[in-house]
Amino acid sequence: xxxxxxIYNTLSKxxxxxxxxxxxxxxxxxxxxxxxGHAHLGHSRPAITFDLVFRYLKHIGYKVRYVRNITDVGHLxxxxxxxxxxIGKKAxxxxxxxxxxxxxxxxxxxxxxxxLNVLKPSIEPTxxxxxxxxxxxxxxxxxxxxxxESNGSIYFDVAKYNEDYKYGKLxxxxxxxxxxxxxxxxxxxxxxSSADFAIWKKAQPEHIMRWPSPWSDxxxxxxxxxxxxxxxxxxxxxxxxGGGMDLLFPHHEAEVAQSCATLGHESVNYWxxxxxxxxxxxxxxxxLGNFITLDQFFKGEHPLLQxxxxxxxxxxxxxxxxxxxxxxxxxxxxxxxxxxxxxxxKSIEVLDSLSASTESxxxxxxxxxxxxxxxxxxxxxxxxxxxxxxxxxxxNSLNDGNEKINAADLVELKKxxxxxxxxxxxxxxxxxxxxxxxxxxxxVDLLLNLRMEAKANKDWAMSDKIRNExxxxxxxxxxxxxxxxxxxxx
RNA sequence: GGUCUCUUGGCCGAGCGGCUAGGCACUGGUCUGCAAAACCAGCUACUCCGGUUCGAAUCCGGAAGAGACCUCCA
Numbered sequence: 001x002x003x004x005x006x007i008y009n010t011l012s013k014x015x016x017x018x019x020x021x022x023x024x025x026x027x028x029x030x031x032x033x034x035x036x037g038h039a040h041l042g043h044s045r046p047a048i049t050f051d052l053v054f055r056y057l058k059h060i061g062y063k064v065r066y067v068r069n070i071t072d073v074g075h076l077x078x079x080x081x082x083x084x085x086x087i088g089k090k091a092x093x094x095x096x097x098x099x100x101x102x103x104x105x106x107x108x109x110x111x112x113x114x115x116l117n118v119l120k121p122s123i124e125p126t127x128x129x130x131x132x133x134x135x136x137x138x139x140x141x142x143x144x145x146x147x148x149e150s151n152g153s154i155y156f157d158v159a160k161y162n163e164d165y166k167y168g169k170l171x172x173x174x175x176x177x178x179x180x181x182x183x184x185x186x187x188x189x190x191x192x193s194s195a196d197f198a199i200w201k202k203a204q205p206e207h208i209m210r211w212p213s214p215w216s217d218x219x220x221x222x223x224x225x226x227x228x229x230x231x232x233x234x235x236x237x238x239x240x241x242g243g244g245m246d247l248l249f250p251h252h253e254a255e256v257a258q259s260c261a262t263l264g265h266e267s268v269n270y271w272x273x274x275x276x277x278x279x280x281x282x283x284x285x286x287x288l289g290n291f292i293t294l295d296q297f298f299k300g301e302h303p304l305l306q307x308x309x310x311x312x313x314x315x316x317x318x319x320x321x322x323x324x325x326x327x328x329x330x331x332x333x334x335x336x337x338x339x340x341x342x343x344x345x346k347s348i349e350v351l352d353s354l355s356a357s358t359e360s361x362x363x364x365x366x367x368x369x370x371x372x373x374x375x376x377x378x379x380x381x382x383x384x385x386x387x388x389x390x391x392x393x394x395x396n397s398l399n400d401g402n403e404k405i406n407a408a409d410l411v412e413l414k415k416x417x418x419x420x421x422x423x424x425x426x427x428x429x430x431x432x433x434x435x436x437x438x439x440x441x442x443x444v445d446l447l448l449n450l451r452m453e454a455k456a457n458k459d460w461a462m463s464d465k466i467r468n469e470x471x472x473x474x475x476x477x478x479x480x481x482x483x484x485x486x487x488x489x490x
Numbered sequence: 491g492g493u494c495u496c497u498u499g500g501c502c503g504a505g506c507g508g509c510u511a512g513g514c515a516c517u518g519g520u521c522u523g524c525a526a527a528a529c530c531a532g533c534u535a536c537u538c539c540g541g542u543u544c545g546a547a548u549c550c551g552g553a554a555g556a557g558a559c560c561u562c563c564a
Binding site (some may be wrong): 030032040056086123171177245247248250277278279281283284294326328330333334335336341343344386387389390393396397400453469471478 | 495515
């Protein structure tokens with residue numbers, strides 16, 4: 001591809017031309033889930049967003065190393081039971097080993113991702129597998145003078161750091177504002193300042209997940225794992241770091257700080273952030289308890305769901321909005337996505353059956369160019385989809401004989417749809433995958449042939465009887481000029 | 491309270507100075523024994539008030555409403 005790819009960089013708040021550090025190669029890191037619960041619709045947003053990025057970068061010829069972590073330790077519980085992390089808390093409640101909790105939800109997450117046709121990352125590291133690396137980072141922070149020990153825990157000294165670097169450059173915050181706007185008093189006197197964050201936390205006696213360190217038996221802080229894993233697998237400088245907007249502050253800001261503090265420079269060239277999925281205009285999230293899990297969507301088992309929504313409907317729904325816009329959940333929107341997607345897939349079936357003419361009356365080249373332009377403009381999948389729908393009209397017109405296409409264009413058109421629909425957008429035809437039983441197919445054909453005979457004899461009663469009964473079983477009958485077509489609706 | 495973002499037709503969602511995406515729904519037409527499907531056509535919106543401009547949904551200022559972050563969160 002000759003064209004340039006533009007990516008919106010949160011660091012500069014502008015779209016920038018993408019230039020990889022090493023020509024032909026891309027290092028991509030994305031913050032993965034904390035595995036203490038089943039994945040909900042919100043979790044699928046970054047997964048699908050960066051799956052699109054991963055797929056497109058590969059499509060245009062890059063070799064991509066995609067690292068997406070599993071957070072299986074280190075996040076404190078919200079309601080301030082000091083020193084207890086989420087995984088540990090959940091483990092006690094369920095009377096399970098912490099690693100059993102981790103395994104359960106990791107499996108569940110991977111299962112959901114597979115259903116959504118999200119490609120597996122190149123490396124999927126876990127925080128617990130990188131305790132040593134995190135301890136090394138803590139040591140470096142201390143050695144450089146940007147951290148301090150307090151009662152066995154180590155904190156990052158934001159004020160000290162801010163003297164040498166600018167804290168807040170990613171999220172656009174100022175340290176003074178942060179300090180003057182702390183809402184609740186901290187309760188813990190260990191920190192010198194409320195803006196400081198823990199990079200190593202001493203474990204309380206009852207705390208199960210713990211590791212030895214030079215300072216205490218404990219566990220790594222919240223923001224250290226990503227920088228440990230990203231630099232380990234992608235290097236001290238790498239191309240793209242992605243994640244949800246809600247991680248921008250403090251999580252990503254703290255990553256930038258730790259990079260600068262330990263390496264003397266930033267690690268990430270392009271920061272990408274996907275927006276939130278909302279429900280009734282509010283962020284769908286664990287803390288608000290207003291989430292619907294992916295599995296509930298797939299099965300339709302939730303009071304707010306009017307029906308089941310297959311993984312591909314969810315995926316298509318997400319891709320119909322740009323990743324930097326909020327996306328509001330509703331049954332109506334999901335149902336509209338479903339119908340649109342069905343139309344798209346139907347046209348691909350039609351496309352496969354088209355035959356070429358000697359001339360073309362359709363402009364495939366410009367359609368193709370529009371699709372690539374959209375992707376190159378910060379991965380604008382809704383525009384791609386809009387163009388594909390323009391193509392649907394073209395395909396149907398070709399099928400109806402209102403337009404003509406030559407052999408070369410037909411090959412191009414097919415390639416365009418296969419590339420974009422299956423490869424880049426990562427959609428799959430679920431209807432087809434369900435397996436059209438051949439015998440069933442023959443039987444339906446037999447019945448419809450009988451109906452054709454009835455029609456020829458103007459026996460409308462018999463004709464309608466066959467059609468209506470097939471319809472009742474869930475078949476859709478489409479009459480054509482000289483025959484018929486049918487499909488089994490779900 | 492602080493920082494930031496958003497407000498588009500019946501619904502969902504692009505666009506980000508002129509040529510007014512797309513999907514769903516709806517209406518009319520073509521085709522058809524009728525219907526469905528498909529195609530063609532229609533429905534033409536940018537929260538409000540000022541300003542800049544030959545020209546603004548798009549830029550600037552203000553108001554109202556909503557949201558995100560400031561605390562674990564994708």
